[in-house]
Amino acid sequence: MRDEMIRLGQFLKLANLVETGAEAKPVIAEGLVQVNGEVETRRGRQLRVGDVVELRGQAARVSDTDATDDLPW
Numbered sequence: 001m002r003d004e005m006i007r008l009g010q011f012l013k014l015a016n017l018v019e020t021g022a023e024a025k026p027v028i029a030e031g032l033v034q035v036n037g038e039v040e041t042r043r044g045r046q047l048r049v050g051d052v053v054e055l056r057g058q059a060a061r062v063s064d065t066d067a068t069d070d071l072p073w
Helices: 008-014 021-029
Strands: 005-007 033-035 046-048 052-055 058-061
Touching: 005 008, 008 021, 008 033, 008 046, 008 052
Parallel strands: none
Antiparallel strands: 005 046, 033 052, 052 058
């Protein structure tokens, strides 16, 4: 991540949690996405470094480096 923040819909695609940006909209609207353990239904939600996004049992942490984290996947 190069900017300080990234929108949820963009991050889902960047993190390969969805195939396309168009796929992000319905999964977010249906309440299938969690940010930091809470359901998020706003596609434009601004994410910051350290936020964890989960979808269908997969998770990704917002990072500004290639640092490893303690996620099991």
